[in-house]
Amino acid sequence: MSSKATLKKLLEELPFSAEVYWQLRGQYKQWSAHYQLEGLKSVLPEAVREVQAYALPNPAPKKIAIFAPLHYWIEQASLIALALAGQGHQVELAYLPYAEWDQPISRFDLRRQDLYTQKVFAPASPILKLTPLMERLQPDAKLPAELEQIVRQVSDYDTQYTLQVEETDTSSPLFQLRMARNRQAAGALYDWLQTERPDMFIVPNGTILEMGVAYQIARLLGIQTVSFEFADQRERIWIAQNGEIMAHDTSALWEALGNQPLPAAARQAMLDLYTARRNARLWGNFARQWQQAPQEGAQKVRTELHLDARPVALLATNVLGDSLTLGRQRISASMAEWILGTLRYFVEHPQAQLVIRIHPGELLTHGTSMVAVIQAAFPQLPENIHLILPDAKTNTYDIIEIADLGLVYTTTVGMEMAMAGLPVIVAGKTHYAGKGFTFDPPTWQAYTQTLDEILHNPAAFRLSPAQVEQAWLYAYLFFFEFSLPFPWHLLWLGEDFRLRPMHYVLSPEGQARYSQTFGYLAGEPLDWSARGLARLSELPTPKEPAA
Incomplete structure (x- = not known):
């Protein structure tokens, strides 16, 4: 250890050393740490003035608490807090x-970042209560058993999410780090929420990291809670009231708006989006490209894979450790176990063919690939099983055209296979299961029995026109209605705030577009029946004719 590092470590042990450093030197230096709030710092004073100038009357203000644990979420949460304050609510923002x-930090540096944060937020003090939860952190605090259970479950998810694995090594440094950090956060959050007892608590994500801990503790205390995340569309947000948003619980949406004919405008929007997804293009305000290669034709893929007349099942994987697979087990202990069990089934049933499409998203990740998992268990695949690697220039939708059956864990490709009329067996807990157009076996025995029945006569299990119609309706509801209008997307926060500053959001025009969403964040019931098909009138203009 260098002499400079040794001196720093000694200074860290001294009481109030970070405060003394900050007062004498730190606050005058240009901030250069990875922890950055400079974007917020540049707009906060004017945003506060606009909140004060354009504040709206509220005859029934609520006491609202918001929590964020990472610098980018703090910036996002601060804008939400200011907007809610501008709508007449009493708002408190707590942060870590x-x-x-996934990296340790010394208490000295953490305290330094805390003091920097307080300085950035100083202009907001007239309208926003800021609560630094670091002051409540107790490294050696003993937690009640119910809080320890929350900490352990969230730390398990954190490790899987970070390393992109499905099994957690509880002796690993990462798990130990997440346990320690989540335990400290749990004590601070429990103390704060129990003391403040807000009418409404708002937290990003609500499943992983300190955000997951915060959500679980709020619900434990019986506090009304909203979790939120951002869809892959500009100017849209996902919201769950008293639920984890990443669970994508669409049951209330489907109950309210399912089982109706698909309007022509909605059908056109889905046709255009589906065409873009199939042909590896962006569309409308969607920011994700789902395929690496455009379609080349089903017959070409059949020839390249040497597929014959036997029934073809397409198994589409998720990325290991993806947030949409956390806690989604239903008929197996993990997605990997389900895939390997399915492989064994097809090894024993050569009268059918299996095509495994590894998720192209693996090219962007660093975790264990499903390719490695499969090859470790099956070094040599039989002739009826075909593995398509994530970087293969094979379009998934070409395979759908030649498939007789779809097999999925939670990926939305399962929904799209149903839209094509394929029978789809869902093995995990996903939002589109149980909606009337998928097969959802509750046990492994039921899963293999369903495989037997469908592969024996695939044509008899093709979805009916009514089921296909409902699959298209559900896809429209999920892609277009489930997300709600919102001015500032996390990924484009600076640009979005320049386009839609605080005075615009609080203006009559901004309120006409966003007030309902902010109302839902503040606890007004999200009534899907009352909203109806709210987005029909504002769908993006199609850029090409329907396929």
């Missing part, structure tokens, strides 16, 4: 000043 969730 972390830059990274």
